Amino acid sequence: MLSKSRFLAGLQCPLSLWYLCFKPELATPVSPFQQALFDTGHEVGLLAARRFESGMLIAEDYLHHQEAVRKTHSAMADEDIKALFEPAFLEDDIRIRVDVLERAERSKWNLIEVKSTASVKEIHEFDVAVQYRVLRDAGLDIARVYLMHLNNKYVYGGTELNLKGLFTLFDLTAQARSLQNEIDRKLKALKTMLGKAQPPNIAPSKHCTSPYLCRFWEHCTREMSENWVMNLHGITHKKIDQLEAAGVTTIDEIPETFPLTQIQERQKQCIDFACDYISDKLASQLLDVEYPLHFLDFETVAPALPHYARTRPFQTIPFQWSDHILGKDGTLDHHEYLCMEDKDPQAEFAQTLLSTLGETGTIFIWAPYERRIITELSERFPNLNLELNALLPRLNDLNAIIRKNYYHRNFNGSFSLKAVLPALVPDMDYAALEIQEGATASLEYLRFLNAKTPAAEKENIKSNLMTYCGFDTLAMVHIREALLQRVNKK
Ligand code: SF4
Structure with a gap:
């Protein structure tokens, strides 16, 4: 039996569907980051349901699908129920749960798929199209098909989320209808493929990462x-x-x-x-600086649901910075900031940042991200606008310097800090850290803010966050040193 999610996996790659059905143990376990995305999706779904009046939730879980289908049919027969949440259907060996089925005029229904995204993506069209096909086979007359997603222009007032403003409805009726022949063809092909004892012969390639990174990527690319x-x-x-x-x-x-x-x-x-490749300009670009040198890194969160007043869905909110300061005499100092309370950290972040960076010295960053955050802060806080904008000419993107002037074969095509550091400074290893990348830092920060997180665990998270952000900026100090050594040896 196919579920909607398996069908969509099969659409991306038939081999992925075959593995899901017959060799699920080969999948990379769901990461905490992916789990957090699922949890956010669930939370957004619950909020979306509150937009509908006189609704009923079909609560049976996926292990009790038949029971859920029975409950769905009896709820649909009750005209006082205007909307069903998570109604279940099973037709032609395909089972689905619809986010919202809304009663429309003249015994018709609206199909509404809720996504915790800020826009409609191509895969969403197939998502609603396969649901449309199952509902049609179940005998429902579908009036409209909508994708309900978050409206990233909505500004949270700070007391209660305005659900009308928070969500946007996008009409996908025409797309769902026009994809029906393709859905039929794909379903037929996938069912035939699943009837075979051997997996399809598909090599990993560009399709493995789009629209999502396949969960069998590590397995398929292991050799x-x-x-x-x-x-x-x-x-x-x-x-x-x-x-x-x-x-x-x-x-x-x-x-x-x-x-x-x-x-x-x-x-x-x-x-x-x-x-290695070393350009003649590398040395001058690394040495064209004003002391003290700052090596700066930010950590941010971008929650799907706005948490602080005057913020929007997915707005990037900086909550931590680390600044390693290298003096002309070689002394290395470290300043840092981490917001410890559940409050909008942006004002404090900006003020403490200005204080550590002072008025002089080159500020090394890694990629244009820090520049963007400083610019956004300057727009948000007009009283700090002049001082924050004065930082911009001092920024020097170490990553951009490397891209233009240096390549090490162990970068393996990537200029991320995690790829560059081990090639240039093998003694520094992210693997030794509890937090090893920015997405985890964001999640851990949200866990840190959660009132239910025990105090001892909060202390651990705080320490891990500080270690991680400080490691990033120390890594930049050593990368610059390593590059200068290589230039000197040339
Ligand atoms: S990693 Fe690529 S080839 Fe392997 S199952 Fe996934 S999508 Fe298919």
Whole structure:
């Protein structure tokens, strides 16, 4: 039996569906970050249901689908019930739970899919189209099909969420109807595929990450060379297709005539000749600075549901910064800020930031993210506008300097801090940290704010957050040093 989520997985890759049905143990376990996304989706779904009057929840879980289908039918027969939440259907071996089924005029129904996103994506069209097909097979007359998503222009007043403003309805009726033939074709093909004892022969490629990173990615790519063409920096789908068609699987096999970007060309050269690339301008770009040098990093959260007054869904809210300060005499100092209370941290964040950065010194950042946050803070706090804007000319993006002037073959096509650090400073290892990436830091911060989190655990989270953010900025200090050493050896 197919569920909607399995059908959508099969749409992305039939092999993924086959694994889900017959070898689910090969999937990478759901990460805390993914679980948090599911939990947010659930929370948003509950809020969306409150927009409908005289509704009824079909509460039976997925293990009791038949019972849920029976309850759904009896609820639909009761005309006093104007909306059903999580109604269940099973037709032609496909089972679905609809987020909201709203009674429309003349015995018709509106199908409403709720998403905790800020926009409609292509996959949502297939999502509602397969539900439309099951409802149609169940004999329902569907008036309209909607996607209800969060409205990221809505500004929270600070007391109660205004559900009318919080959600946006997007009409997908035409898309759901026009996709029916394709849904039929896909369902037929997937069912045939599932009838076979052997998995389909599909190699990992561009389809594995779009629209979602497949849960079998680690399994399918476990034997791939680090020089796999998918690791070519910024490779486009078109180039992947061309290389696959030519039978090229690794970067060293790419023919010289194949068009590559400047960075891709460098990457290939570094692999072919087992060398690093260092441009003549690297030293001057690293040394064109004013002391003291600041190495700055921010941590932020972007909750789907606004939590503080005057904030919007998915608004980025900075809650932590770390600043390593390198003096001309080589002394290294460290300042940091982490908001410890459940309050909008932005004003305090901005004030403490201005205080640590002072009025002089180059500020190294990693990627344009910090620049964007400072600009947003300057717009939000007109009283700090001048001082915050004065920071902008002092920012120097270390990541951009590296992209333009340096490549190490162990970057494997990535310029993320997590890829650059081990190649240049092997002694520093994120693996030793409890928090190893920004998404986890955001989640842990939300857990830190949660009143239900025990005090001892909060202390742990606080310490882990400080260690992580401080590690990022210390990593930047050492990366710059390592680059200067390499320039000197050249
Ligand atoms: S990793 Fe790629 S090839 Fe493997 S099952 Fe997933 S989508 Fe298919």
